[in-house]
Amino acid sequence: MTTEQDFIFTASENTLPENASFTWKAPSNIALIKYWGKSKPQLPKNASISFTLDACYTQTTVEFTKSTNADITVYFEEQQKDDFKPKIQQFINRIKEYVPFITEYSMIVRTRNSFPHSSGIASSASGMAALALCMMSLEKTINPTISEDYFFQKASFLARLGSGSAARSIEGPLVVWGTHPEIKNSSDLFGEKFPHKVHENFHNFHDTILLVDKGEKQVSSTVGHNLMHNHPFAEQRFKQANKNLAKLSKVLQTGDLKSFIHIVESEALTLHAMMLTSDPYFILMKPNTLEIIQKIWKFRAETETNICFTLDAGANVHVLYPEKEKEICNKFIVNELIKYCQNQHYICDMVGFGAKQI
Numbered sequence: 001m002t003t004e005q006d007f008i009f010t011a012s013e014n015t016l017p018e019n020a021s022f023t024w025k026a027p028s029n030i031a032l033i034k035y036w037g038k039s040k041p042q043l044p045k046n047a048s049i050s051f052t053l054d055a056c057y058t059q060t061t062v063e064f065t066k067s068t069n070a071d072i073t074v075y076f077e078e079q080q081k082d083d084f085k086p087k088i089q090q091f092i093n094r095i096k097e098y099v100p101f102i103t104e105y106s107m108i109v110r111t112r113n114s115f116p117h118s119s120g121i122a123s124s125a126s127g128m129a130a131l132a133l134c135m136m137s138l139e140k141t142i143n144p145t146i147s148e149d150y151f152f153q154k155a156s157f158l159a160r161l162g163s164g165s166a167a168r169s170i171e172g173p174l175v176v177w178g179t180h181p182e183i184k185n186s187s188d189l190f191g192e193k194f195p196h197k198v199h200e201n202f203h204n205f206h207d208t209i210l211l212v213d214k215g216e217k218q219v220s221s222t223v224g225h226n227l228m229h230n231h232p233f234a235e236q237r238f239k240q241a242n243k244n245l246a247k248l249s250k251v252l253q254t255g256d257l258k259s260f261i262h263i264v265e266s267e268a269l270t271l272h273a274m275m276l277t278s279d280p281y282f283i284l285m286k287p288n289t290l291e292i293i294q295k296i297w298k299f300r301a302e303t304e305t306n307i308c309f310t311l312d313a314g315a316n317v318h319v320l321y322p323e324k325e326k327e328i329c330n331k332f333i334v335n336e337l338i339k340y341c342q343n344q345h346y347i348c349d350m351v352g353f354g355a356k357q358i
């Protein structure tokens, strides 16, 4: 079994380059079975699985220069952005035990997202994944003997320490994070590609993201996760998520779209039910989130298409549908759903295959 120890860099005799620069593009992901509840250090209370996305990504360059003062400068979309520094600094502090050589460098981080900054789409998963990959490229330069598998596994391990869901933003098209008895090699420490052959019904699956509310969330994911401690339904929820993952694993292999819809929508609503029943309680859905859900249910009943929704920790709705039904579903979205989006904004995305070095 892989443990934390396996990720501690030990090749101490290797020389460190004076300068190095790496660029990675890492995708966002949308969870089908949700991660909500964790223990320290960033270990999930249940296993989760997500579709890796394609159009929504973060592209990050890290320029490393050997230096005695290990300072960080951050540029977001070409502008210096000091507000991003604490989060990156915290990430560096959490990972330096595993990549100690980074403390010998000052870093210039240049980052941008493919999606608008204030879109309500969290960039922490793609952002932390891209940063982790830049760190791993430096490790690979110092120690070229590491295998490709180790490179990506450790990138996921480091990304997880920045943001849990970032562990699932390295590879694609489906990634499991969290130990699960039915998923070989699954681990709480890093994401692992879904190990089984996926039925063609789920190839090129679409995700149209309806931007219902682009404002800052009133309750951050970190606060929300914490409210799962002492939550009256927490233990049941963690068990349920693991059961749902076992069911979904079969569904992904057999192509059973009806069961897929049932599991995925139930997961989305359960996630929000956990928020509604936290203490203090909170609601991240907006009236238009519910309008969209009702419209999707009505359209599905009328057309017998396999369109469904999922939600992340916010008001936006991810509308999921198979490649075969894209024309009819697209038409429905444009004609009936985008009116519920803020400034009619939405993003057409689909399942992708993971991060790429640029």
Ligand code: DP6
Residues within 6 Å of the ligand: 030, 031, 033, 034, 035, 036, 042, 048, 122, 124, 162, 163, 164, 165, 166, 221, 222, 225, 271, 312, 313
């Ligand atoms: C609802 O990964 O954003 O999107 O680990 O505190 O950074 P931290 O939380 P984060 O939580 C994501 C929660 C979710 C569900 C999911 O992606 O599985």
